[in-house]
Amino acid sequence: MAKVRIGVIGAGAIAQHRHLPESDANRYSTVGAIADPVEDRVKALGEQYGATPYTDYKKMLKSDEVDAVVVSGPNALHAQMSIDAMRAGKHVLCEKPMATTRADAKRMVGTAKKTRKFLMIGLNQRLMPPHVRAKEILDGGRLGKVLAFRTAFKHPGPEGWSVDGSKSWFFQKGAAAMGVTGDLGVHKADLMRWLLGDEFVSVGGVLATLDKKGPDRKPISLDDNAYLTLQTKKGIVGSMILSWTNYGAEENYTVLYCQNGVLSIGTDPEYGVVADYANGDREMHRVGKMSTNEEQVASGIIDDFVDSIRKNKKPSIDGMEGYKSLDVILTAMDAAAQGKTLKIRH
Ligand SMILES: NC(=O)c1ccc[n+]([C@@H]2O[C@H](COP(=O)([O-])OP(=O)(O)OC[C@H]3O[C@@H](n4cnc5c(N)ncnc54)[C@H](O)[C@@H]3O)[C@@H](O)[C@H]2O)c1
Incomplete structure (x- = not known):
């Protein structure tokens, strides 16, 4: 199977310390695109990882550059970003807290079911x-x-x-x-x-x-x-x-x-x-x-996410776990x- 192309939405500290380097280091995945409204930040990271930079994550989702998405923006945006990504046919690893309301968290779990996409939560x-x-x-x-x-x-x-x-x-x-x-x-x-x-x-x-x-x-x-x-x-x-x-x-x-x-x-x-x-x-x-x-040590979360996509098995920490x-x-x-x-x- 070709490498899983990962798109990262929200190129802040967690993306820079963990999701980008861990996606790059995993032999079965690569960083395909990065989205963040801060243009300088996303351009510099795009160059570093050889990935396409976007200032609007919705444009990234429309492209055919990624198979899976990591949602690592501010808490209140997690639910909509994850739902948009799953509807665009991408598997999602969403950072914690997965949402800010129970209703949004349930919508995310429902969307994963409906779209048959994996929803994993970053409870590492x-x-x-x-x-x-x-x-x-x-x-x-x-x-x-x-x-x-x-x-x-x-x-x-x-x-x-x-x-x-x-x-x-x-x-x-x-x-x-x-x-x-x-x-x-x-x-x-x-x-x-x-x-x-x-x-x-x-x-x-x-x-x-x-x-x-x-x-x-x-x-x-x-x-x-x-x-x-x-x-x-x-x-x-x-x-x-x-x-x-x-x-x-x-x-x-x-x-x-x-x-x-x-x-x-x-x-x-x-x-x-x-x-x-x-x-x-x-x-x-x-x-x-x-x-x-x-002192950051590798979290293992990207490795688990990529493994679940490659082997088509339920993520180890799924949406319902995140909800509870x-x-x-x-x-x-x-x-x-x-x-x-x-x-x-x-
Ligand atoms: N699992 C963990 O151990 C862990 C650790 C730290 C942070 N987190 C979670 O990760 C998420 C991000 O935290 P952080 O520490 O990286 O924050 P941060 O402030 O360092 O970075 C947030 C990034 O999101 C970007 N952003 C804002 N609006 C956006 C939008 N509309 N589209 C795309 N990007 C947007 C900002 O420009 C910034 O680059 C939070 O939900 C946080 O709870 C998890």
Whole structure:
């Protein structure tokens, strides 16, 4: 089969750090075209990757230059871009959060079904080596049932990451719709659903805007911190802490308290996964690194997407998975706004 020609919509930080180099590096894919309204940016990247630059993604979709599309623009544009791409006959890898409303996320899933195109969501925490090893250990059964967990994802904020710095869409309510909950929370909701093999049934908590300011120096109208409590169908309870105001080293850890011991992921700088058993045994696993904003490691998401296209098999993280993880976070936002714990109904 000829190489899968990938078109990238939104040529910002995630595209530049991951999707473009990873599409270029995969022996079965190539970058066919790139679309972004910022002309200089898209032209320079087009030259770098030997791909056609477009300032209007709809023109790219009309061309016959791509077989599949990566949607990596601002959150509020994901749904329409993905739907347009699938209707144009392209498979889609859409960044997280897949949409900003449940209705849009459902429309995306419906369009994938109708057009018979693959819809994959960029929830790449599942693919990171420490998380893969932790899942193997949990599924191995020696730790017994998970009873409780705490998980956190905290960094100094997207202004140090986005190609547009503090003027970025990340701080604009209309374009982002969600703050740190949509950025980091949706990753953690997805990771925990996958690690636990269980669905969340309730969530409550507090969202706050503590420190982030927009270009006008006024506080942003999005959350920059969130403290959530959750419960699963099987009764597992846990906490999730999310922050854009951790002005120190990034934290991305998860601790699972199980019947026969404790599993810690991302708490030791050398050993990505540590299992402490109730009988005193300790297993320390030196596994591949967790990607951080400062130090990017290959995410594996493009490799999975290309593999699913080549082998014509359902993507490993499909639209319904993206929907369920998004629903946890949208419910958390409603719960915080109402000051209540709410049921998650998907
Ligand atoms: N999976 C992950 O780990 C991960 C990490 C970072 C970002 N993301 C997600 O990727 C998406 C992009 O984030 P980023 O960090 O690259 O942001 P960014 O601000 O660095 O880049 C966004 C890009 O989108 C472009 N854009 C704006 N409007 C557009 C339009 N109409 N058509 C095409 N492009 C348009 C901007 O010009 C900019 O180049 C977000 O949804 C974010 O949540 C995912």
